[in-house]
Amino acid sequence: xxxHAHVEEHFxxxxxxxxxxxxxxxxxxxxxxxxAYKPMPIHLMLLVLLGLSIIKAALIVAYFMHLKFERVSxxxxxxxxxxxxxxxxxxxxxxxxxxxxxxxxxxETPPVAPAPVEEP
Amino acid sequence: xxxxxxxxxxxxxxxxxxxxxxxxxxxxxxxxxxIVSDSLTFSALLIGYSYLRASNVWPTPFPFYPSIVFSSVxxxxxxxxxxxxxxxxxxxxxxxxxxxRKWILATIFFGAAFIVLHLIEWNHLIHEGLRPFYLPExxxxxxxxxxxxxxxxxFGATFFAITGLHMFHVAxxxxxxxxxxxxxxxxxHEDIEISGLYWHFVDLVWMFVFPLxxxxxxxxxxxxxx
Numbered sequence: 001x002x003x004h005a006h007v008e009e010h011f012x013x014x015x016x017x018x019x020x021x022x023x024x025x026x027x028x029x030x031x032x033x034x035x036a037y038k039p040m041p042i043h044l045m046l047l048v049l050l051g052l053s054i055i056k057a058a059l060i061v062a063y064f065m066h067l068k069f070e071r072v073s074x075x076x077x078x079x080x081x082x083x084x085x086x087x088x089x090x091x092x093x094x095x096x097x098x099x100x101x102x103x104x105x106x107x108e109t110p111p112v113a114p115a116p117v118e119e120p
Numbered sequence: 121x122x123x124x125x126x127x128x129x130x131x132x133x134x135x136x137x138x139x140x141x142x143x144x145x146x147x148x149x150x151x152x153x154x155i156v157s158d159s160l161t162f163s164a165l166l167i168g169y170s171y172l173r174a175s176n177v178w179p180t181p182f183p184f185y186p187s188i189v190f191s192s193v194x195x196x197x198x199x200x201x202x203x204x205x206x207x208x209x210x211x212x213x214x215x216x217x218x219x220x221r222k223w224i225l226a227t228i229f230f231g232a233a234f235i236v237l238h239l240i241e242w243n244h245l246i247h248e249g250l251r252p253f254y255l256p257e258x259x260x261x262x263x264x265x266x267x268x269x270x271x272x273x274x275f276g277a278t279f280f281a282i283t284g285l286h287m288f289h290v291a292x293x294x295x296x297x298x299x300x301x302x303x304x305x306x307x308x309h310e311d312i313e314i315s316g317l318y319w320h321f322v323d324l325v326w327m328f329v330f331p332l333x334x335x336x337x338x339x340x341x342x343x344x345x346x
Binding site: 013015019022025026032037042045050053057061064065073086092096099100 | 143152209316
């Protein structure tokens with residue numbers, strides 16, 4: 001246990017700071033709910049909501065999860081890798097717009113489900 | 121302890137006291153790596169949901185009451201639970217284990233409130249007729265576009281999968297915190313901090329689920345079919 005001896009049990013940040021972070025998080029949530037009833041183009045709405053969510057996530061990670069007060073090497077190990085991986089998940093996304101354009105446009109009646117095929 | 125003496129002779133030891141390069145214990149590093157992998161799971165689910173949404177006619181059926189009121193109160197519960205958790209970790213760092221236990225129990229209370237409210241909200245939707253692969257009949261009528269394209273029945277699948285997986289994380293976290301609260305005197309401060317990391321992560325995920333699933337699906341009257 002000698003290697004643990006020099007690890008200080010220090011948790012930076014006062015309760016006042018945490019309450020103000022909580023206040024910001026609640027306020028940003030109220031802004032989101034307000035925006036839900038504000039008529040605006042869906043792409044702009046998505047952009048604003050995701051921006052607010054990223055700000056809220058950053059506040060939680062930095063202060064509540066305490067990452068702001070950790071060593072920079074830990075932050076550099078965790079954050080850039082995660083951001084790059086999430087970016088890579090978007091690789092397939094443009095395909096969704098293509099498949100939206102391929103949608104079958106039927107005018108009169110919705111298609112009827114095909115009759116079940118009899119197994120021989 | 122002879123191994124420790126040998127380390128000094130090892131030529132590759134060229135960083136200062138290099139036992140803890142990140143200055144966190146191996147358990148805490150492990151939790152951080154788990155959180156990274158779990159955030160990729162949720163990212164994949166939310167991006168998959170967005171993909172389906174962009175390539176289909178998507179219903180936006182949520183009324184102000186009950187859906188938005190319930191989900192907003194749930195958000196408030198989770199945010200408050202994060203605050204009580206951080207108070208608990210803070211108390212534990214000062215060595216005040218009894219106070220830490222009380223704050224952790226308050227956290228569990230808010231987590232349980234979240235689950236109860238979420239199940240009531242699910243129950244509303246199930247009663248309305250929403251299923252993983254079917255929409256309620258009146259949603260289909262309301263959200264079919266002018267050229268006759270019906271809304272995607274995958275709304276239910278994505279909704280129940282994403283909120284369900286999140287609810288499972290909250291439930292797991294509540295059990296985890298209960299164990300931590302019961303054993304608080306035996307645990308080191310860092311172990312309590314690690315349970316806090318997990319709980320804050322569950323809160324963080326909801327910060328993306330709430331706008332993308334709920335706020336983006338508010339029924340505002342004009343049905344464009346997007």
